[in-house]
Structure formats: structure tokens, C-alpha cells
Amino acid sequence: MKNVVLGSLIALTAATGCTTTATPVDTATVSATWTLRTADVGTATGHNVSCPPGFDTAALYNQEISPTTGANIGQPFIDLFNCSAGQGSATELPPGLYQTWVEIANTNNTSVYAQSLSADVDVTVANKTFSAEILVDGGYFQLAWNLVGATSNNSLTCTQAGATGGVEAISTDVATSANSASDVFTCEDHAGVTSGFKAATYTISVDALNSQMQAIGTAPAISNRVIASPNKVTDLGTITIPITGK
Numbered sequence: 001m002k003n004v005v006l007g008s009l010i011a012l013t014a015a016t017g018c019t020t021t022a023t024p025v026d027t028a029t030v031s032a033t034w035t036l037r038t039a040d041v042g043t044a045t046g047h048n049v050s051c052p053p054g055f056d057t058a059a060l061y062n063q064e065i066s067p068t069t070g071a072n073i074g075q076p077f078i079d080l081f082n083c084s085a086g087q088g089s090a091t092e093l094p095p096g097l098y099q100t101w102v103e104i105a106n107t108n109n110t111s112v113y114a115q116s117l118s119a120d121v122d123v124t125v126a127n128k129t130f131s132a133e134i135l136v137d138g139g140y141f142q143l144a145w146n147l148v149g150a151t152s153n154n155s156l157t158c159t160q161a162g163a164t165g166g167v168e169a170i171s172t173d174v175a176t177s178a179n180s181a182s183d184v185f186t187c188e189d190h191a192g193v194t195s196g197f198k199a200a201t202y203t204i205s206v207d208a209l210n211s212q213m214q215a216i217g218t219a220p221a222i223s224n225r226v227i228a229s230p231n232k233v234t235d236l237g238t239i240t241i242p243i244t245g246k
Contacts, residue, residue, distance in 0.1 A: 028123035039138030149246030158187035165209030
């Protein structure tokens with residue numbers, strides 16, 4: 001069985017589309033689109049690129065998962081399409097909850113160039129769409145967080161901490177400071193995946209924010225973390241944010 005790299009945390013950031021049609025009684029489908037792009041971060045401008053030589057296939061994976069535990073149910077459904085087509089629809093899926101992703105591979109799907117982020121797609125009652133963007137020269141950071149009192153060292157909920165503005169991660173290229181961007185996550189999610197970054201070495205600062213989007217606590221800087229390509233995810237682990245005055 002082929003599992004999605006980094007599983008449910010990646011699924012937090014992948015894009016799912018709107019309902020398209022009513023699901024037939026016995027089957028459902030996921031209509032997917034995919035784009036290969038260069039990273040668009042800081043002062044750089046991303047643009048679409050062609051499928052890489054030797055990798056002419058887009059494999060659409062739909063892995064059924066339990067709606068209560070998230071565990072895989074059976075083996076994934078795999079549909080193969082021409083990579084350059086940029087779109088395709090899965091065939092004959094039993095209605096249910098799926099983890100969906102796209103892989104760019106060689107003709108017979110035995111060698112993978114890159115894998116997209118994934119998303120949970122629910123086709124229990126209606127067909128859905130899934131959109132994938134694959135960065136050929138970059139990737140993403142994944143992180144989780146918890147909050148503690150800076151003085152008490154007690155664990156805090158987001159409400160207790162006053163982190164109503166969310167949690168912000170600022171990633172800055174060590175060699176090129178213009179290659180920097182901020183991602184703000186909902187505090188209660190306790191995990192997230194950043195926007196795309198060019199492959200390089202970064203310093204990451206993580207803050208908890210109040211309703212005025214002001215920092216109320218900052219974790220020690222995370223240094224020398226590397227983004228790899230194509231479309232790789234670097235796990236920063238769980239970050240403890242000390243909340244000032246708590």
C-alpha cells in the first residue's frame with residue numbers, strides 16, 4: 001500500500017474545490033487539476049513550467065480513510081493521465097472520505113518525480129474537485145505548536161494565551177533575505193504547512209499573535225533548516241511558544 005508522505009498535516013493545506021454534481025447512488029468521482037510551477041516567494045515571481053523530461057504521467061491517488069480514525073481503508077485507487085493534460089477524473093470510487101494527491105511519474109508509474117500535498121476529500125454525497133500545485137524548485141515547512149506561560153511554564157489553550165490572531169511563522173532565506181514570507185495559522189489547529197519556498201536554507205521565527213496581530217510570545221529562532229525540491233516538505237517538529245505575562 002502506498003501512503004501519503006506526512007499524512008494528515010499536509011492535508012491541512014491542500015486545496016479542495018466546490019461541489020460539482022450529485023453523486024450517483026453507487027459511485028463517486030474526484031476531478032483533479034495539477035500545475036507544475038516555480039516558487040513564488042518574496043520578490044521572486046513564480047510561473048508555470050512543463051512536465052520534466054522522462055516524467056510524462058500524472059497519477060491521481062484516492063486513498064479511502066476512516067472518517068473517525070483517519071486510518072486507511074483498503075488500497076488506494078490510482079488513475080493515470082498524461083501529465084501535460086493538467087486534469088483528469090477518478091473513475092468508480094465508492095462514496096466515502098478519501099485522502100487525495102497527485103504524483104508526477106514516468107510512463108508506467110514506477111519512478112516518481114514529485115508528489116503534491118494531499119487533502120481530505122469527502123465524496124459521500126457529492127462529487128468533488130481537487131487542485132494540486134507542484135513546486136519544481138522548492139517545497140514547504142510543516143510545523144506543530146503548543147503554548148506555555150513564559151513565567152509559569154504551564155500549558156495554555158489558545159484562549160487562555162489570548163492568541164486570537166493565530167500563530168505566525170516567518171521564514172527567511174539565510175543567503176537572500178528578500179526570499180522571506182509570513183504564514184499565519186489558526187491557533188486552534190495546532191499544526192500547519194507553510195506556503196511554498198525556494199529550495200534554500202532558512203531561519204524560522206514563530207510567534208503567537210493577539211487580536212491586533214501583535215506578538216504575545218515568540219519561540220526561539222529555528223536556524224539552518226533546509227527546503228528541498230521538488231515539492232518536498234521539511235518537518236520542523238513541535239514548537240513551544242512562551243506567552244509573555246502568563
